[in-house]
Amino acid sequence: MSTFPQEIYDILIDHCRRDTPTLLQCALTCRAWLPRSRYNLYHIVILRQREQLTGFSRTLAIAPQIADLVQELVLAPPGEDQPTIVRSATAVLAYKLPHMRKFSIVQPPFMYPDVRGQVEISLRTACYLALFPRLTHLALIDVSLSSFLDFVRLITALPYLTTLECRSILWENQGAIAPNSPMNDPGWLGLERLSVCGSLFTIRVCIDDNMLVLSLHLQITGPWNDMMGLPSLFKVLDPGTLKHLAVDSCAAISDFFDDIQELLPSYMMLETLTFSVLHPHQRNLDAMCDTIRTFLATISSRRLRCVCMDFTQAFNRARCDLVDAAETAGPELVAGLSRPGDIFTNVRVEVHVADRAESASWWRAEFETALFDLQEQGMLDVIVWEPWGHHPIEELRYEDGSV
Numbered sequence: 001m002s003t004f005p006q007e008i009y010d011i012l013i014d015h016c017r018r019d020t021p022t023l024l025q026c027a028l029t030c031r032a033w034l035p036r037s038r039y040n041l042y043h044i045v046i047l048r049q050r051e052q053l054t055g056f057s058r059t060l061a062i063a064p065q066i067a068d069l070v071q072e073l074v075l076a077p078p079g080e081d082q083p084t085i086v087r088s089a090t091a092v093l094a095y096k097l098p099h100m101r102k103f104s105i106v107q108p109p110f111m112y113p114d115v116r117g118q119v120e121i122s123l124r125t126a127c128y129l130a131l132f133p134r135l136t137h138l139a140l141i142d143v144s145l146s147s148f149l150d151f152v153r154l155i156t157a158l159p160y161l162t163t164l165e166c167r168s169i170l171w172e173n174q175g176a177i178a179p180n181s182p183m184n185d186p187g188w189l190g191l192e193r194l195s196v197c198g199s200l201f202t203i204r205v206c207i208d209d210n211m212l213v214l215s216l217h218l219q220i221t222g223p224w225n226d227m228m229g230l231p232s233l234f235k236v237l238d239p240g241t242l243k244h245l246a247v248d249s250c251a252a253i254s255d256f257f258d259d260i261q262e263l264l265p266s267y268m269m270l271e272t273l274t275f276s277v278l279h280p281h282q283r284n285l286d287a288m289c290d291t292i293r294t295f296l297a298t299i300s301s302r303r304l305r306c307v308c309m310d311f312t313q314a315f316n317r318a319r320c321d322l323v324d325a326a327e328t329a330g331p332e333l334v335a336g337l338s339r340p341g342d343i344f345t346n347v348r349v350e351v352h353v354a355d356r357a358e359s360a361s362w363w364r365a366e367f368e369t370a371l372f373d374l375q376e377q378g379m380l381d382v383i384v385w386e387p388w389g390h391h392p393i394e395e396l397r398y399e400d401g402s403v
Helices: 005-016 021-031 031-042 050-062 062-069 078-095 123-129 148-156 230-235 257-261 282-298 317-337 357-370 372-376
Strands: 044-045 072-075 102-104 137-141 144-147 163-167 170-173 193-197 199-207 213-220 243-247 272-276 306-308 348-354 380-385
Touching: 005 031, 021 031, 021 317, 031 062, 031 199, 050 062, 062 282, 072 078, 078 123, 102 170, 137 148, 137 380, 144 148, 148 170, 148 230, 193 272, 213 282, 230 257, 257 282, 282 317, 306 317, 317 348, 317 357, 317 372, 357 372, 357 380
Parallel strands: 044 072, 072 102, 102 137, 137 163, 144 170, 163 193, 193 243, 243 272, 272 306, 306 348, 348 380
Antiparallel strands: 199 213
16 A cells, blocks of 8 residues: 655644644554644644643653643633642643643633632742743733732743733732842843733622622723723833734723833834723724824834734624624724825734634635725735634635636
């Protein structure tokens, strides 16, 4: 029987990367398939329960070579277990994952944000994080911290941090920053990528001892209003390293947006500016336009090459809402990118959306119509991502089956 080069088998195994049972079968097929199967099984490790943490630690003790494969660790336990998992995982896995580059704390979707398990980043936890020598990417998604001080401990514990992603995080108070903290030194944080997207809605929940909901109060606030102290983060950014900035499309209605706006002209190395549209509802479109208008009028980076409208986190909204939001933003994008003095040259506008490949042609047609002026100028790119967000769809599959 003829055989294929090993590279062909590796590609086939890569296509099974999200099918754990199949990967396990591939690992048992033959010795030649084992290395690639192990890589796909362990290069991203997701821990949701304490039992999984125990089992993974035991696996590392039996097969230490697996530790070299782990590049990303995701902690995604339910709310009540989150604080324990964060403390335990950082302590148990310290020194054991020498090649881990990305660390994520993700709160699984929950009906009431106030029921999230509050994560406290102690000095000991921060010290354990510092023991991952190659950690450059930190992601906090739907996480509630006890204070801004905990957030500071996280970022100051990672000296090689280049990417910081904060999406729908909040904390109750600012906390006291020590006089000798790096947060008092402007320009010390050398990030290349920063994403700051808050929560537009605050839900206050009153719960009795039996976990019965007594009352609910929905409050529409600025997306950064539950992140007191956030201007301090922007003040310590090194303007010489920041190349990619993503903000909430409704950031303009936040209480301290003006403080952050004053810092935007200093980001002279900025190459990509992204507006994350999390709530493309009609009542939020004015705030979105204000945000786009303010950023494009304030930023002075001649290196800017891409302005992105990111709808990938709004995939559970009505399609018409996303298209309407893009159409509303169109005039602001055209006006902002046409500033006198040719400040912005050769800038592309990208629209990102998450959907299946079969819908890619529909999205492309709708967004090209909604943003007709940008399309006419040859500035528009529509990119459809897989719903899980790891890989872009490389081809458009039309209704008749053609590509």
